[in-house]
Amino acid sequence: MTQLALVIDLNVCVGCSACVTSCKEWNTSGSAGPLVDERPYGENPTGTFFNRVQTYEMGTFPNSETMHFPKSCLHCEDPPCVPVCPTGASYKRKEDGIVLVDYDKCIGCKYCSWACPYGAREIDEKQKVMKKCTLCVDRIYDMTMPEEDRKPSCVKACPTSARLFGDIHDPESAVSVAIREDGGYALMPEWGTHPSNHYLPRRKTKMKIHADELERADNPLKLDQQLPKPDKDQSTMDDVSAW
Amino acid sequence: MRYTNSGQLVNLDAAHDEFGMFVRTEVPEEEGCYDPQNKLWWDRNTNKPVVTHTEGADPFLRGEFKLADGTPVKPAFQLLKERVAEYTPEWAEGVTGIPADTIKRLAHEMGITARDQKIELPIAWTDSWGKEHDTVTGNPVAFHAMRGLAAHSNGFHTIRALSILMTLLGTIDRPGGFRHKTPFPRPIPPCARPPNDPRAVQPNTPLDGMPLGWPADPDDLFVDKEGEAVRIDKGFSWEYPLSAHGLMHNVITNAWRGDPYKIDTLLLFMANMAWNSSMNTSEVRKMLTDKDENGEYKIPNIVVCDAFHSETTAFADLILPDTTYLERHDVMSMLDRPISEFDGPVDSVRIPVMPRTGECLPFQEVLIELGTRLKLPAFVTADGARKYRDYPDFIVNWETAPGSGIGFLSGWRGKGGEKSMKGEPNPNQWEMYAKNDCVHHEVLPRSYQFMRNWNKGYLEWSQRNGITRYSEPILIHLYSEVMQKFRLAAQGRSITRQPPKHLAKRVETYFDPLPFYYEPLETQASDKQKYPLSAVTQRPMAMYHSWDSQNAWLRQIHAHNYLYVNALTAKNAGINDGDWIWCESQWGKVRCMARYSESVEPGTVWTWNAIGKAAGAWNLTPDANESQQGFLLNHLISEELPKQADGSRFSNSGPITGQAAWYDVRVRIYKAEEGEPKQTSPQFPPMKKYPGMKDAPTWLAYLAGARKKGGAK
Amino acid sequence: MKPAFSVIFLTTLIGAAQGLFLALFTHQSYALFGLLPMQSDDFYGYGTLIVMVLLAAGLVASFFHLGRPERAWRAATQWRTSWLSREVIVLPAFMGVAFLFGVSHLFGIRPEIVTLPGGQVVDLSLLLGVVGTLLAFALFVCTAMIYACLRFLKEWNSPLTVINYILMGGSSGFILAAFYAVSAAPDQADFFAGWAIIITVLALIGRVASLIRNARLKPTSTMQTAIGVKHPKITQRSMGAMGGSFNTREFFHGKSDSFLRAIKPAFLLLAFVLPLVLLAISLSTPALLGLAFILQYVGLLAERWFFFAQANHPQNLYYQTVG
Ligand SMILES: Nc1nc2c(c(=O)[nH]1)N[C@H]1C(S)=C(S)[C@@H](COP(=O)(O)OP(=O)(O)OC[C@H]3O[C@@H](n4cnc5c(=O)[nH]c(N)nc54)[C@H](O)[C@@H]3O)O[C@H]1N2
Ligand SMILES: Nc1nc2c(c(=O)[nH]1)N[C@H]1C(S)=C(S)[C@@H](COP(=O)(O)OP(=O)(O)OC[C@H]3O[C@@H](n4cnc5c(=O)[nH]c(N)nc54)[C@H](O)[C@@H]3O)O[C@H]1N2
Ligand code: SF4
Ligand code: SF4
């Protein structure tokens, strides 16, 4: 069975938020939209977004690190947000595992958002229905688009290719390979929600340099004949070995 | 050796007029804006000086030699080695705070990677000396420095040092290395020169020369007989000789002071000079409205061409409402920073995607109209008739010289669009760009894609296509004669122009043919006890300078900014995370909020650039976070350094290039008093709306492409 | 969590209604077996009217919680999985049965159904009373399980949540019944007050037990599991929304820690201790029962506020710093 998901490479993400705005742009114009913004030009502007990029710091200077961390709905394989919904508006698609909200059924009770440990759902304060990442379901199957565009908007927008998209149940897919080979992990595994979206950890490229590597075979010092030479009158083996 | 001037012999006879210059032979060659190959190597095989690149020669890189006439010489590399000897990792640790061990590790990683991780690509190419190569060697080490170094007044030499390091690692224009993009590489310095005589500027006469360019020696400076600046920004003067970009950040101050001259009208285009494009923003705002003893404005007329409700428009006598880039034609031309790729030249255009939303006109059209009405030669025929209908027409038909075939756009030239780079104007060029996603990309043959400084095929292609004048190899300058020429002039030992006395020392000091370190000029002139911290900015990735706060989505990401302070530094100053604090330099102070960070070095504080806005600007409500909690570091940065002994002031810029030293300022921080307003300072009276400007809606729900909903609740 | 006033009113109002219904029917059952004097139909009928008023008020309040109340009917469809859906079904069912119970008393429609071996006659009102009782308990369970079933809201995820909803609803219902009885059947007030004391004491024990339990909870999710980084020191520098978002509004109580600390003794005093004192005194001065009910109701509002505010949602790990 198919389970579509995003795999986000935290080693590559630079925190530019291009995925945030491209997500909003696509989804406010698509079947999930429009996504409201309140006080768009006033104090404390706020609005509905499906994807946010956060920043964390680990450690203490100078042994510190900064990590940018995009988060949208993780399309859990066992989504706690779905069974609690009283109307059936929240559902998980059998065919591809995408967790969606049917805006025509949703009564805006917010209960599903309480049931999501990841804070991935946001109510649209204008339409008063619950919204969340749709995995761009109205894009990835749109046959009027060229094939290379049938990917989530955020994936297309990412300038560093930190976002991969594919079927994590297909062991040969790029996302499965990335999860397998680059240590893909899920958020808050302790709740057994089995998020489909995975994150690839930050990786340090460290070189191990051996002392002998610091010697150059073609040392320019040798070339320019400037290696220090011992004084001629210093003692050598020549003086003592008789054979 | 062959690719740089490292083996070239430098004249070290201190008494000689050519001291510090490369020794030249009598090889007769046309001199142009390129390095003729008339310098010497000291050949290891014959132990004699030979003309560089002599077949079979093997130049010494190190050592000390005497020419036949007794002139002492050293290879440039030897001088470089002597120069950098004192710059040990331990020394650098003291300047940067980066542990010497880390610096050594990085050095080892770079060196070993460059040496041992080379790859060979089967790409045959021919070098400038006719030698065939079967492969190109790739070398996966590269780094890039931009504002972080350039915006310090010692940045020129730092960046030079980095470039030299990459050169020594052998990564220039190699696979995995520091790659060029057309039109680069160009001769060092490139051929374009600014005018060098005040007579180039005459009333009712077009400027005789290029407005910007690259001076190659003191005679290229734009100064008068006394050696004083001609331009209002003092670009290309002895103060800032190699200011290839001009010194925009000084124009208002200079104009206000009438130095070097008074102006009647200041036209500002696409630069938010009353806010974040200026240093010393509060004072600059005063200058824009300051009056002289007679009650006349010091800068009588201000024309601002802007597309938005920027802080600067508030100071305009006349606003020329520009179109936005969605509403007009534009070119990212091969003649000015094109968007080229590593594999070949790329240029691009914009074509309007929506009708103009207001009473506005593309500024390009205004310029063409003005040029035509003023009968500037580029815009009228010999008999004074209009040459270009409008901007698109101008872009298609203008050529660098009649019949040159070189114009703004390199794609689909020639009558039917069959030519690339060069060719007659094509009346359907815009349509052809439109059909090709507005981009023209010419992919060079693989053999032209690497080693372009010395790639015969590429350099000849570049010359044939009118990109560069010469196809001579472009040797990398480990040792800069250009710099030495200015130094000699400053020492009074040149046949070129020489700087006025009060500038001689400055030019002599900073025009060093080899990179060296000096403390940034402002730091030198600051009380480091009183102002112990360096304050810098960083561009927020999600925002473009001043104007993205109008975007309802982006401003939810960056509604205001904090001053990021190392947690320990903050705690020592009694400051808690999120506290209101004062950040003060010798020039002024701002009240802002502090945010702890473990990623910032304890002696530095930083904030996002240009998130803070003036109240009411950009059609934000006066209580918007940008003006109430956001702040601009520019209030703390002076556009000029403290007074010299003689009362004169230098710009707060690099002494070589005049690059604005945005990141040199020193500050101290302390907690705001209990009871002070929880609001950033300084504050300015809220900007007013202009006639026709609508009130901001209280909610928005865009359905892009279809309709826009929004309004009062 | 952010205390939602619609939900606070809903749960406290229907809790009292359920409790009152249970009190009335307990009385009727006692009377059936002759343990108490059977009261007039009016006593039970008008009492049930109060139940209906409280239920209706709760229902109205609940609609304020919905973004799209016009679609509320849809909420009845997912009873297989959703406790909220179950509540949506059980609440009107209980209302309906309570209504019929009241009608059967007020209009004397009490056809006999069966006679017990002991000679007690089971009539319609009694049957409705039994069904209503079951539904009242079911409703307590549904309402409480809405909160108790959320695994990661550990403060709620406990049987104590269900027990306490029942006990607190029962307590306020029996106090209300006692107060009602003061005017409608003064000699029965002590019966209700006596039960009220017992239930209130139990409710106090239950609530204190849950406070003690919650004070000892250790969060399962940490910064480390939230972002998947194994570093002992992780600090959020930016949550990616400077003007706030749904996630910063819905899951934070927005009050200071000291406010939270002050609310706890306040609600213990108001909802349990003071009513107990007043109930004790009321055995001699019944007029105080009204005051007891009002004080306790205010206390229960505070209790419910605290119930929400104390619940720490793991999503809050992701929304800590404006930057
Ligand atoms: N998103 C976005 N992109 C832009 C722009 C924008 O406004 N927004 N503006 C465009 C323009 S006009 C320009 S000029 C470029 C500039 O592009 P960059 O040069 O990348 O500019 P900044 O991000 O401001 O980077 C300055 C960095 O240098 C660091 N720094 C400061 N002092 C030193 C130092 O002494 N040594 C080192 N090593 N680092 C230092 C600062 O901490 C900061 O991280 O960006 C262009 N691109
Ligand atoms: N403290 C600090 N200050 C800095 C820097 C820093 O690093 N630190 N960086 C400096 C640098 S490198 C730069 S480049 C400057 C840039 O700073 P600004 O000059 O403020 O940059 P922009 O945001 O590009 O906007 C300039 C103006 O162009 C207007 N505009 C936008 N589109 C159009 C258009 O289509 N037509 C017209 N006519 N106008 C338009 C905008 O409304 C705005 O008023 O900031 C400098 N200031
Ligand atoms: S991340 Fe949250 S909203 Fe998305 S499927 Fe999982 S539980 Fe549901
Ligand atoms: S808010 Fe909508 S989707 Fe969420 S639980 Fe309620 S009805 Fe279901």
Ligand code: SF4
């Ligand atoms: S998949 Fe689509 S809806 Fe989800 S975060 Fe990406 S762009 Fe937004």
Ligand code: SF4
């Ligand atoms: S667009 Fe890519 S790099 Fe930028 S924040 Fe999103 S994931 Fe990170």
Ligand code: SF4
């Ligand atoms: S050049 Fe690239 S990063 Fe910069 S604005 Fe354009 S698309 Fe974005």
Ligand SMILES: [Mo]
């Ligand atoms: Mo810039």
